[in-house]
Amino acid sequence: MWGEKMAGIFRFSFGPWNIHEGEDPFGLPVRESFDFWKKMEFAAREGFEGIQFHDDDAVDLSLSFSEQERNLNELRERLADLGLEVEFIAPRLWVDPFYADGGFTANDPKVREKALARSKRAVDIARALGTERIVIWPAREGTYCRETKDAKLAVERFLEYINALLEYDKEIKILGEMKPNEPMDSCFSPTAGHFLALAENTIDPSRVGVLIESAHAVLANLEPSDEMGFALALGKLWGIHLNDQNNLKFDQDKTFGSVNLRRAFSQIYLLDKYNYGQNGEYVGLDVKVMRTQNFEQSLKHLIYSKEYFLMLLDKVRSVDENKLEQLRASRDYEELDFYINKIILGYD
Numbered sequence: 001m002w003g004e005k006m007a008g009i010f011r012f013s014f015g016p017w018n019i020h021e022g023e024d025p026f027g028l029p030v031r032e033s034f035d036f037w038k039k040m041e042f043a044a045r046e047g048f049e050g051i052q053f054h055d056d057d058a059v060d061l062s063l064s065f066s067e068q069e070r071n072l073n074e075l076r077e078r079l080a081d082l083g084l085e086v087e088f089i090a091p092r093l094w095v096d097p098f099y100a101d102g103g104f105t106a107n108d109p110k111v112r113e114k115a116l117a118r119s120k121r122a123v124d125i126a127r128a129l130g131t132e133r134i135v136i137w138p139a140r141e142g143t144y145c146r147e148t149k150d151a152k153l154a155v156e157r158f159l160e161y162i163n164a165l166l167e168y169d170k171e172i173k174i175l176g177e178m179k180p181n182e183p184m185d186s187c188f189s190p191t192a193g194h195f196l197a198l199a200e201n202t203i204d205p206s207r208v209g210v211l212i213e214s215a216h217a218v219l220a221n222l223e224p225s226d227e228m229g230f231a232l233a234l235g236k237l238w239g240i241h242l243n244d245q246n247n248l249k250f251d252q253d254k255t256f257g258s259v260n261l262r263r264a265f266s267q268i269y270l271l272d273k274y275n276y277g278q279n280g281e282y283v284g285l286d287v288k289v290m291r292t293q294n295f296e297q298s299l300k301h302l303i304y305s306k307e308y309f310l311m312l313l314d315k316v317r318s319v320d321e322n323k324l325e326q327l328r329a330s331r332d333y334e335e336l337d338f339y340i341n342k343i344i345l346g347y348d
């Protein structure tokens, strides 16, 4: 088991929202916008191979169906010209005021109906762009205070929603990206474990897996690499959102590795050990740049997240597995701990 190490295949992706103007709940935008295609050209230039989209990142949903189809075809072709492919589509059920009470767990049946219709459209968009992966981040599928929604019924509605999508398209794969809180006080199905329990109760568990985000795990007071290990053990780690998070506060989406190098190392160690990426999974980034960066400086978080990953991958691959095995056997875990940190510091 331990010892023999194979290599993961690491292809990187991010979403256009990762390059933004810096507004936050307390302040206005601080930078000009990057044109969409400038973002895509940046991705190609910096060696990214995948792009992640919300449904309305990919196409203007207010256009007629035929116009949308035309634009989607053009998008797919232009991305291909840049050497980019679409990693996944995520229905965005949290921005529009219509979904203030959530989408598929909203109390109003008309809202739930529209949430499902929009999600089915997101499936069509995914297929038009050549991906079968649908990411569900249940952002507002939770409560601002208890008793506003029935917690049992909400989970049943979550299940019905997933089933309806699985039924709608027999090829798609659904990746749940769970987060315990924010924007809600508390979200239904707050962790990957909750979602995978739900997955087993769907009409086709083989097509339901997870996308683990480092910061979301930290927000649930969980260890990101252990969350990845859990999903790997069940054959369900189909996507990741690498970033970093400084303790329990709002979802920071900091540059991967910038807060805790050891925690970043642990994630890469596991991913590399278990050949992550060999089935086409991407190393997705979900990172925000600091608000103080000017326009020209506002892409560094993406470049450096990838750099941190590649530098730490070198460190991961320099681990002497026999030495590690001996330290495990002798149960000298103080030495093991020191050994790993020496590798990270370049003193091994």
Ligand SMILES: [Mn+2]
Binding pocket: 177, 213, 241, 286
């Ligand atoms: Mn994310």
